[in-house]
Amino acid sequence: MNYKMMGRFMGRILLVEAAFMLPALLIGAYCKEDEAVKGFILGIGAAVFLAMGLLHMCRGAGKGFHAREGLVCVGLSWIFMSLLGSLPFYFSKAIPHYIDALFETVSGFTTTGASILPEVESMAKSLLYWRSFTHWVGGMGVLVFLLAVASTADSKQGFTMHLLRAESPGPNVGKLVPKMKTTARILYILYIGLTLLNIVFLLLGGMSPFESVCTALGTAGTGGFGVRNDSIAGYSPYLQNVCTVFMFLFGVNFTCYYLLLLKKFYNVWRDEELRLYAGMVLLSIALIVWNLKGYYSTLEETVRHAAFQVVSVVTTTGFATTDFDLWPGFSKAILLCLMVVGACAGSTGGGFKCIRILLVMKNLRRNVQKVLHPQKVQVVRINDHPVAEKILDNTNAYLAAYTFLFLLSFVLISIDNFSVTTNFSAVMACFNNIGPGLEAVGPTCNFGAYSVFSKIVLIVDMLAGRLEIFPILILFSRSAWKHR
Amino acid sequence: MKIIIAGDGKVGATLVRQLSAEEYDLTLVDVNPNRLDSSTERFDIMAVQGNCASMEVLKEAGVESADLLIAATSADEVNLLCCLTAHGLNSRLHTIARIRNPEYTGQIYKMRQAFALSMTVNPERQAAVEIERLLKYPGFLKRETFAKGRMELVELKVMPGGKLCNVTLNDLDSVVKCQILVCVVVREGKAVTPDGNFVLREGDHIFVTASIENLTKLLKNLGIITHKAKRIIICGGGRVSIYLAKLLQKSGITVQIIEKDREKCEVLAALLPFACIVQGDASDEQVLESEGISTCDALITMTGLDELNMVISLYGSKCKVPQIITKLGRTNSNGILDSLDLGSIISPKELCCNTIVRYVRAVENQSGAALAVHSIADGQAEAAEFVVDESTMHCNEPLKNLRIKENVRVAGILRSQTPELPNGDSYFQKGDTVIIVTSGQVIYQINDIFV
Structure with missing residues (x-):
């Protein structure tokens, strides 16, 4: 285990985090929010101090850096980042309990959007901004950011592939161009461009600049922290529709946008994952509109709410324009299913990912065929390319780990004696990085009522969901820590 | 500069190692996904899995916007087809193919034209030429x-x-x-x-x-030179041995080749009627003794196994053979090899890679980059060849008046084809070829040598 190299990476990540807190500090200073400013100064101080300590201790790191180091490094970075990112909330006394502050921050970085705050409008603006900004950074990943800005000497090493693979969602993460640094830059440029576009559209709808920035950051990361107590419900229909469209866009694999830039329209058009994602969204909207007959006064309103909620859930954002907990059972069932499916691989969304659903289904079909024709040899194909058996195996292993962790967390948080629906949807909402669940954790409620133990379980769930389980799981494996 | 390397074998991997350390965009194409995986995990490159001679795969590797294609798969024919197809897709593409079948050597020039190749490389032949050069000056x-x-x-x-x-x-x-x-x-x-x-x-x-x-x-x-080699023993009858024996025959040197495999021996005997082909195990001291190892002028070990080559060479140095040349496929462990008495070490794949890297730099050489770079002293020092042009500073000033960086030595100046060893009064002039030797730092341009 190359601890020194990992230490160096973590030190750098904390420095990046400290730099990210600066704009929030400036907003605080501008709005004269003394408590929040104090919180940010202490937070930045702690991050810089720890980073310098790590960088100082880890001088002269060796070269060996393998898949194991990459996974552990990503897992630990996210934990450290969350621990320090929560300090502003805690020190400014906006969230008095540290574990609550941590829950809020992890929920931010993992783009979950589950909150323990009963109301947010009284909160300091700088803290609200920081809450939304954690979504934005967490969406594309802070290590990817580090790779984009790091010196070429480091990003030239092949091992950076392990970091990208561990942090970016999807079963088969690849580079867009040969150089890692360029790949990371392209991703971030696309990301920043789309976010700016979103801000412009929100501003055109008459939203205040501060709220547009926060909402856009939350949308871009498919996070879901709102700046108003009623999330997006209070905004005009135009703004709600803008949110729907952009949430959908951020749930698409970013490779598709790169292909569009290269004018490879046909490849995007034929992309099976994109087709599944879009088809699923349209079908769900249609079914829910049919099911909601009579709930809203006009068809336009029904379609708007149905579309918003479907997109918000499938991209794992978690904004809400209406309390879908009051919807009929069939609509809620559809939303619950969409929670599991999630967005596309290589997007900022969470969940099981459309591509994995495709792989699992195709593999299942193959196995059914095997029963009928035992001697038949078949290869699973996606976009006309054969899929390696290794990836299918990994997907199956992921499904197993996913189910197991899900059930374990469900049982563990049930100790608090909430209803089965609440617990089930709470784990679902955290593990898939969505945010709101049903009943006691529904769109109008929050996670504040859970015990400290349950909150820790849910924090681990959120991290595991965002990093796709293995980087977190490996931290509990003894052999990962052994010297070799 | 965008480079596509087809074939992730010995040469492909060495090229990736050398070129990925510099600012090139590398894409590697191979049929074996496992090899590609291990390459992408070690180097900052992109990988495309598939047959490099197929249009679809080449397009996926970005051949349309690439500058150079290096085909180094194990099959000559695939390399040729790959270059030809790629050139059809992108006519301003430079192509390099590895052609190593001895039967094609005679038609190389015609093939270069027919297949629009910029260069062909033949690691085994190159190694043979190198060995012959070493034999000329023991x-x-x-x-x-x-x-x-x-x-x-x-x-x-x-x-x-x-x-x-x-x-x-x-x-x-x-x-x-x-x-x-x-x-x-x-x-x-x-x-x-x-x-x-x-x-x-x-x-x-x-x-x-x-x-x-x-x-x-x-x-x-x-007083080092005693006499020119007259009788040489070659252990192992691979491609390098065939090329080498043919070259040596022209200089009138007696060649004995020891090869284990009977069938190979027969092929060799048919190809090289002038050489003495002995069937036997070269690692067996008896065989070496009976072939007269103690009186031969040079021993060249070229079996397929590095370990075997090393052992035979060590035995040769014990028998006081005046000149020993050892072929090694794996050269990463050069640190260990120093302590062993293996004579000169030859690595075909590295020779071949050096040639290709030199070509890559020449293609890029619009901005005064080095024409040739040789890594010497186990990579601790580099010798590079530059051309003096308008952008070169301090032209026509005597070297003794210039402040040149520490650990940099101007090792030679060639003016109108005449080599000259520089002293304090020498100066650079436009059109000169200059050889610079540095240790501990990389010189990308000739102007980098000045303080």
Whole structure:
């Protein structure tokens, strides 16, 4: 285990985090929010101090850096980042309990959007901004950011592939161009461009600049922290529709946008994952509109709410324009299913990912065929390319780990004696990085009522969901820590 | 610059290692996904899995926007088809193909035209040529040529009790009685750039530049040269051995090849009627003794196994064979090999990669980059060839007035094809070819040598 190299990476990540807190500090200073400013100064101080300590201790790191180091490094970075990112909330006394502050921050970085705050409008603006900004950074990943800005000497090493693979969602993460640094830059440029576009559209709808920035950051990361107590419900229909469209866009694999830039329209058009994602969204909207007959006064309103909620859930954002907990059972069932499916691989969304659903289904079909024709040899194909058996195996292993962790967390948080629906949807909402669940954790409620133990379980769930389980799981494996 | 490398074999992997350290965008194409996985995990490159001769795969690898394609799969025919297809997709693409079947050697020039190849490489033939060059001047451990062969950089070992022992570099001219320049000295594994007061000691490896004519003089005056090799034993009958035997036959040297495999022996006997083909295990001392190892002039070990080559070479050095050349496929472990008496070490894949890297730099050489770069002294030092152009600073100023970086040595200047060893009064002039030797730092442009 190359601890020194990992230490160096973590030190750098904390420095990046400290730099990210600066704009929030400036907003605080501008709005004269003394408590929040104090919180940010202490937070930045702690991050810089720890980073310098790590960088100082880890001088002269060796070269060996393998898949194991990459996974552990990503897992630990996210934990450290969350621990320090929560300090502003805690020190400014906006969230008095540290574990609550941590829950809020992890929920931010993992783009979950589950909150323990009963109301947010009284909160300091700088803290609200920081809450939304954690979504934005967490969406594309802070290590990817580090790779984009790091010196070429480091990003030239092949091992950076392990970091990208561990942090970016999807079963088969690849580079867009040969150089890692360029790949990371392209991703971030696309990301920043789309976010700016979103801000412009929100501003055109008459939203205040501060709220547009926060909402856009939350949308871009498919996070879901709102700046108003009623999330997006209070905004005009135009703004709600803008949110729907952009949430959908951020749930698409970013490779598709790169292909569009290269004018490879046909490849995007034929992309099976994109087709599944879009088809699923349209079908769900249609079914829910049919099911909601009579709930809203006009068809336009029904379609708007149905579309918003479907997109918000499938991209794992978690904004809400209406309390879908009051919807009929069939609509809620559809939303619950969409929670599991999630967005596309290589997007900022969470969940099981459309591509994995495709792989699992195709593999299942193959196995059914095997029963009928035992001697038949078949290869699973996606976009006309054969899929390696290794990836299918990994997907199956992921499904197993996913189910197991899900059930374990469900049982563990049930100790608090909430209803089965609440617990089930709470784990679902955290593990898939969505945010709101049903009943006691529904769109109008929050996670504040859970015990400290349950909150820790849910924090681990959120991290595991965002990093796709293995980087977190490996931290509990003894052999990962052994010297070799 | 965008480069596509087809074939992730020995040459492909070595190329990736060398080129990915520089600012090139590399895409690797291979049929074996496992090999590609291990390459992408070690180097910052992109990988495409598939047959490199298929249009679809080439397009996926971005051939339309690439600048150079290097086809180095195991099959010559695939390499040719790959280059031809790629050239059809992108007519301004430079293509390099590895062609190593001895039967194609005669038609290489015609093939280059027919398949629109920019260059062909043949690692085995190149190794054979290199070995022949070493055999011509026994006593040099390594020879690198510059300026199309007009200037040479050679490696010598200071032998205990030899003429070079305890000589100050200022007095070197009176000892060797010809013009040479010592650029780098490797003492106890460390490369140093010596000054005039440096005293040579036994065991030092010295790197010397000289014109071709002076090399012979140097050897004669040092008393190293005894006689030219007349009888040579080659262990292993691979492709390099075939090329080498053909080359040596022209210089009238008797060649004995020891090969284990009966069928291979018959093929060799048919191909090389002038050589003495012996079927036997070269690692068996009895076989070597009966072939007269103790009286031969040179032993060249070229079986497919590095370990075997090393053992035979060690046995040869015990038998006091005057010149030993060992072929090694794996050269990463050079640190360990220093302590062994293996004579000159030849690595076909590295020779081939050096040629290709040189070509890559030449393609890019619009901005004064090096024409040729040789890595010497186990990679601790580099010798590079530059052309002086308008952008070069301090033209026509004597070198003694210039401030040149530490550990940088101007090792040779070629003006209108005449090699000249520089002294304090020498100067650069537009059109000159300059050879620079550096240790410990990389020189990308000629202007980098000035403080």
